Structures are given as structure tokens and as C-alpha cells.
Amino acid sequence: MNWIYLIIAGLFEVGFAFCLGKAKEATNSNTYWWYGGFIVCLTISMTLxxxxxxxxxLGTAYAVWTGIGAVGTVLVGILFFKDPVNLWRIVFILTLISSIVGLKFVSN
Known part of the structure; x- marks a missing residue:
């Protein structure tokens, strides 16, 4: 069950990074809504x-959490914020994903 908590926590880490990106683009009072979403996602992520x-x-959980956040944030950047896509970015994302999966398999 705790692996599920950890995966969901990582997804909420992607959520708070997404909210930061949207807050940067937002205008007027919409900025505050995105910052509110950031705080909610951050709280849920840290709690989980x-x-x-x-x-x-701890070392495994933190590495997996940050790995999910890193991969997810790169993908969000590509899909929503027009971040560049090239062969090396894809290679390193796949390397990071395989490392996360590897940590899961070698942990008890």
C-alpha cells in the first residue's frame, strides 16, 4: 500500500510543478488560484x-518520489509548456524511468 501512496505523492509533485508553470503564465486573480493549487498539491504530496x-x-522512497516528479514534470513541460523534445531528453527520461523501476525491484 505504501508504494501506492508514494506513486500518488509523486503525481501530486507533478501537479504542484504544473501549478507553478500555470501561475507564471496567469494574469490577475487567476495567479492566486494556481498558487492555491500549488499549496494543495504540495500538502498532499508531502503528506503521502x-x-x-x-x-x-527513506532513500528509496525519496529517490522514487523525485524521479516520478522529474519525469512527470518533463512530460508536462513538453505537453503543456512547449519545452523542447530531442533524442537526448528522451534517452535520459527513459534512463530515469528504468532507474525508478529498478529501485522498486531491489527494495523489500
């Missing part, structure tokens, strides 16, 4: 990360 680390090794 804390819950997951109660039984998972």
Missing part, C-alpha cells in the same frame, strides 16, 4: 510521502 516513508526505506 511521509506516510510512505513509515515503512519504505
Amino acid at each position: 510521502l511521509i506516510k510512505a516513508t513509515q515503512t519504505l526505506p
Whole structure:
């Protein structure tokens, strides 16, 4: 169950990064809504990360959490913020994904 908490925490990390990007683009009072979304996503992400680390090794949990956030944020950047896509970015994203999966398999 704690692996599920950790994955959801990582997805909410992507959510707070997305909210930061949208807040940067927003105007007027919409900016505050995006910052509010950032705070909500951050709170949920950290709460679930804390819950997951109660039984998972801290180093593994943190690496997986940041890995999910990093991969997700790069993909969000490509899909929503027109970040560049090239062969090396894809290669390193795939390397990061394989490292995250590898950590899952070598952890108890």
C-alpha cells in the first residue's frame, strides 16, 4: 500500500510543478488560484510521502518520489509548456524511468 501512496505523492509533485508553470503564465486573480493549487498539491504530496516513508526505506522512497516528479514534470513541460523534445531528453527520461523501476525491484 505504501508504494501506492508514494506513486500518488509523486503525481501530486507533478501537479504542484504544473501549478507553478500555470501561475507564471496567469494574469490577475487567476495567479492566486494556481498558487492555491500549488499549496494543495504540495500538502498532499508531502503528506503521502511521509506516510510512505513509515515503512519504505527513506532513500528509496525519496529517490522514487523525485524521479516520478522529474519525469512527470518533463512530460508536462513538453505537453503543456512547449519545452523542447530531442533524442537526448528522451534517452535520459527513459534512463530515469528504468532507474525508478529498478529501485522498486531491489527494495523489500
